[in-house]
Amino acid sequence: VAEPGWVAVEEFLSAVVVHPDPAHQRALRSAVEAGMPPIEVAPNAGKLLRMLVQLSGARRILEIGTLAGFSTIWMAQGLPEDGRLVTCEYLPMHAHVARANVDAAGIGHKVEIRLGAALDSLPTLVDYVARHGAFDFVFIDADKENDSNYLDWAIRLGRPGTVIVMDNVIWDGAILEPERDMINAPGIVSALEMMGKDPRLDATAIQTVGAKGWDGFALARVL
């Protein structure tokens, strides 16, 4: 079966427009070598995250779901020198590989990895916010089952104007056929519904195709 045209187009866009650097390549390679699933954002999405960080002038970023630190590196590169990124990961092996990757990328001093289930780590960040200030930018990319819980935490740890990006909101169309994934699809749908009706948020959602198939992301702003 021929590969869909959008796979070649994504490679073309990555090579001609996006230009991933050696630190990004290293993170991708290390994930494969460590046997991690290839579920990091695509390079063009990573670059979009970096540009959103830059455009919003974010100084403090919260990430939920680290894997090998690929999206972490893109976002931390968009921070000023004194900016900080806290990322939550519950698998020690992933946190270990990500630590090596962010250090090798030269942005390790900006990155703190919180090991543990995100729903245990997030309440501890109330104190972090009290000391350092609210998160300006939040990237949600962990277990989709908990997306609406993570969205609620993003609002609580943010401030009016905080930008929230939630990945994988289309899930190959399973959001409209939840029987295909009874755990993740309903979690995504609840979060999308919350984005659409929670008075603390203004939001949109975008479908994408690429090497990783049919998916998309939601973008919200805390009001």
Ligand code: SAM
């Ligand atoms: N953001 C990464 C990137 O684009 O490079 C990809 C993250 S991957 C999709 C999801 C990660 O979240 C995995 O490393 C997984 O171990 C972690 N994870 C899943 N459930 C979690 C939970 N409840 N708490 C913390 N981390 C979790």
